[in-house]
């Protein structure tokens with residue numbers, strides 16, 4: 580699955596560091612300098628910090644790098660649905676499972692533009708297009724995707740795609756068309772990966788991420804929690820993400836949506852505080868990245884979402900659906916942000 584320009588520390592007014600009681604460069608270093616050499620033991624120690632301390636530390640880092648009251652709203656649309664040859668155990672779009680998802684061929688660019696215009700009108704600043712492919716195809720279908728990217732980019736939103744594995748040439752062409760970001764999740768730790776997906780290996784993911792970087796496209800890369808992994812796997816995933824150099828500009832943290840018909844349908848629900856811990860750890864490890872609450876938000880109470888914001892999440896997906904799974908409606912999100920006194924990122928900030 581999964582832009583306006585990269586979120587960099589330079590976008591952050593100095594006042595945020597000052598608000599956190601720190602001054603300029605030395606303060607910023609103390610409040611989470613950007614590094615990719617975290618050890619697994621360091622990540623583990625952060626993840627296991629007592630929750631009040633963890634939240635305090637994450638919030639302090641967050642304020643040094645981001646406006647504390649701003650949340651970017653993104654919208655994700657499925658441009659090609661179902662029938663995917665991969666066997667990701669969490670995914671209702673896999674052809675390996677009977678999850679009741681109707682297959683749908685590639686949408687026409689005009690259909691996509693209609694949804695994108697409506698989203699832009701609601702203040703959405705990042706528009707993501709997902710296609711259930713193992714590899715991005717060549718030929719007519721790829722040309723249509725390029726047309727979609729050009730059209731959405733013209734609406735002055737960040738444009739993100741997730742189309743499966745990419746070649747370097749495809750990545751270059753997407754960049755030329757105006758693509759801001761490419762989403763390609765690592766999903767979980769390298770150790771647990773084989774329990775979730777058998778049709779590709781971790782290294783395939785890393786190769787596509789390298790092609791995306793080489794083309795100058797920003798990276799959106801995160802994972803899914805609650806798939807039956809151990810705490811050590813959540814720590815392992817966060818370590819992998821933080822070891823990428825540079826860090827992914829966008830880090831979506833998903834909570835498993837247990838869909839009937841998929842192998843993970845009966846998985847026990849994840850303790851929402853694990854989401855909070857993962858978000859806080861991601862914020863501390865990757866201070867300047869945008870940490871996004873992605874799939875599974877409907878399973879979190881407003882209080883749990885609020886804790887995730889405190890932990891440093893600064894983006895949500897809006898719209899009734901995330902590809903094929905349910906998501907809180909726009910009114911619900913607007914009410915939550917209003918009640919917290921938080922505001923969507925303004926389009927001009929894109």
Ligand code: SF4
Nearest residue numbers: 663665667670673711
């Ligand atoms: S590659 Fe994407 S669409 Fe295909 S099964 Fe995995 S998550 Fe689903």
